[in-house]
Amino acid sequence: MRMKCFAVAVLLGLLSLGRSAPLSSCESLLKPIQVTTDQVLGRWLYLGSSSNVPGSRSVAHLMTSVWLDGTAVPQSNILTFIQNQKIYGQCSSLTYNVTFENSAMIIEQPFYLKDIFLVTDCPDCLVVNEEVISGKDTFNSLLLFSRSRSVSPPVLEMFKRQAECLKMPSPIMLDPNSAEGICLLLQMVGKWMYIAETTGYPLSELLGEALIRSIWMNVMAGSQNNTLNIYQAQNM
Known part of the structure; x- marks a missing residue:
């Protein structure tokens, strides 16, 4: 009887350790990292995201390509991004400025947006934890960008785990082999x-x-x- 109780105690202890491991893992996966201006400039391909913004999952299923091109405004902490996307076969683009400070990108108008960067095992990737505040509503998104059109399975699995830690839906990823490709005009x-x-x-x-x-x-x-x-x- 004593041996049986000992075995149960050991088992409960192991289960307790097992439950605490994901929390510790999430803490490291969601810890913001330091990035420099040079690390976020240039062209980035959007690979996928998870978001609780209303309607975002429907739009994500219609997108075939999104990419950004970031440049720095001289002698300031302002970055200019050109964003190009192909949604439901139609190409469009927009240009916007962000303030870069303390390893975060911020937009204050017409709504508040803040992007911080999370850890990734991909040296040519950015994982962005985004918060948007519009009126009394707050929304969150997790986005994966890369210099190339695809990443390794372990990098993708880590990104999905980060979404789980944020208690967000499973990410919707673009098809890297899509015949649609990115808008040819915008590649120039x-x-x-x-x-x-x-x-x-x-x-x-x-x-x-x-x-x-x-x-x-x-x-x-x-x-x-x-x-x-x-x-x-x-x-x-």
């Missing part, structure tokens, strides 16, 4: 350096070899669908 957005060309234009070789030192273009998505704004600079 970004800074491009002129390398070389061939043309039948008179005196083109003379101009190219003797006068042109450098040319670059900055391509930005226009406010209208299917339009681009192109800024070209050259040193001659």
Whole structure:
């Protein structure tokens, strides 16, 4: 009888340890990490998310691609993001500014939004824990971004575990092999350096070899669908 009681006590102790392990794991998975401006700039592909924003899951099922391109405003803590998405076969884009401070991105108007970054085993990924306050309502989202269109199964499993720790629905992930792909027009957005060309234009070789030192273009998505704004600079 004494041995049986001892065995039950050991079993209860192990069960107790088992229950406390997820809490400890969640604490480490949800602990905010420090990031620099350089780590969040550039192009990021949206891979998936979990959210309690009303209607977000319906929209997520209609999305085939989303990507961001972030640049810094000189001599300030303001970052500018161009966001491009393809929803139900239609491409669209928007541009917005965020304040970057203390490893967080903040928007204060027309609603309050704060993004903090969580741990990930992917060196080219960002896991974003987002809070949105609109009036008296507060909503939360967990988002995964990467420099590439897919991540390893362990990284994805860790992201799903983070959603569980936040008591959020299972993330909806984009299909990395979707035939839809990202909007071809919007793939041109970004800074491009002129390398070389061939043309039948008179005196083109003379101009190219003797006068042109450098040319670059900055391509930005226009406010209208299917339009681009192109800024070209050259040193001659």
